Amino acid sequence: MDAAGGEQLSLAAVRDALVRLEDSVVFALIERAKHRRNAPAYAPAAAAGGRSLVEFFVREAETGHYQKPEDVPFFPQDLPSPLFPSKYSAKVLHPSASLVTVNDAIWKMYFNELLPLFTVDGDDGSYAETVALDFVCLQVISRRIHIGKYVAEVKFKDAPQDYSPLIQAKDSNSLMNLLTFKAVEEKVKKRAEKKARTFGQNVTLEDTAGKQEGTAGDSGCKVDPKVLSKLYDQWVMPLTKDVEVEYLLRRLE
Numbered sequence: 001m002d003a004a005g006g007e008q009l010s011l012a013a014v015r016d017a018l019v020r021l022e023d024s025v026v027f028a029l030i031e032r033a034k035h036r037r038n039a040p041a042y043a044p045a046a047a048a049g050g051r052s053l054v055e056f057f058v059r060e061a062e063t064g065h066y067q068k069p070e071d072v073p074f075f076p077q078d079l080p081s082p083l084f085p086s087k088y089s090a091k092v093l094h095p096s097a098s099l100v101t102v103n104d105a106i107w108k109m110y111f112n113e114l115l116p117l118f119t120v121d122g123d124d125g126s127y128a129e130t131v132a133l134d135f136v137c138l139q140v141i142s143r144r145i146h147i148g149k150y151v152a153e154v155k156f157k158d159a160p161q162d163y164s165p166l167i168q169a170k171d172s173n174s175l176m177n178l179l180t181f182k183a184v185e186e187k188v189k190k191r192a193e194k195k196a197r198t199f200g201q202n203v204t205l206e207d208t209a210g211k212q213e214g215t216a217g218d219s220g221c222k223v224d225p226k227v228l229s230k231l232y233d234q235w236v237m238p239l240t241k242d243v244e245v246e247y248l249l250r251r252l253e
């Protein structure tokens with residue numbers, strides 16, 4: 001993971017990368033929210049061989065390059081082999097990192113739970129753009145969550161004596177407790193909400209001093225800031241921790 005400093009991985013560096021990715025998550029949602037829900041893009045379509053337009057689009061787009069461990073395809077079965085040898089080989093992560101994916105859960109969460117929370121019901125007809133923007137959202141959320149592999153690796157390296165017995169005992173619950181930092185999670189939630197409030201406000205040249213703090217102006221935000229705290233609280237952080245646990249369970253193989 002470039003942003004986390006390559007081989008000199010530290011928990012602080014990985015957390016910095018996660019903080020930076022929050023910006024991309026917020027902006028991806030803001031872009032998608034410009035369009036209506038556009039339900040026909042998610043129903044099976046004859047023109048897409050019976051698949052939904054979004055599935056058709058994502059499958060096509062994924063034939064690009066997936067080389068970094070945190071970039072995990074949604075439809076791995078149908079991908080051609082990479083043309084070039086990967087320069088992101090297992091220098092930092094344990095080789096079984098590539099087996100860890102929660103993309104099925106991310107896909108279901110995004111379409112069934114998240115999309116209805118931040119898009120307006122209705123149909124504006126621009127399905128191609130809509131599914132492209134969905135893919136941007138899915139990819140950035142997925143990358144964020146799969147960076148959990150690096151988080152787990154540094155936590156393990158920092159305290160192998162604590163993690164190893166739990167890994168050997170396949171004790172997922174105790175691993176989950178050991179890698180959880182509630183105070184960090186609280187900050188992540190609050191910051192994601194604040195970023196949505198900051199990045200999603202309508203910037204005007206009039207004097208709006210005093211009106212920007214708090215939740216009074218949230219109705220004017222491009223994406224409801226509360227959706228961001230919910231996204232992180234209920235889905236992004238729990239799935240990141242699932243990735244951490246799954247990675248750790250294979251760490252001594």
Ligand SMILES: C=C(O[C@@H]1C=C(C(=O)O)C=C[C@H]1O)C(=O)O
Nearest residue numbers: 151179180181184185188237240
């Ligand atoms: C990612 C970490 O592991 C856990 C998951 C977090 C997250 O997804 O943001 C935050 C704190 C930890 O409970 C971390 O420690 O930074």
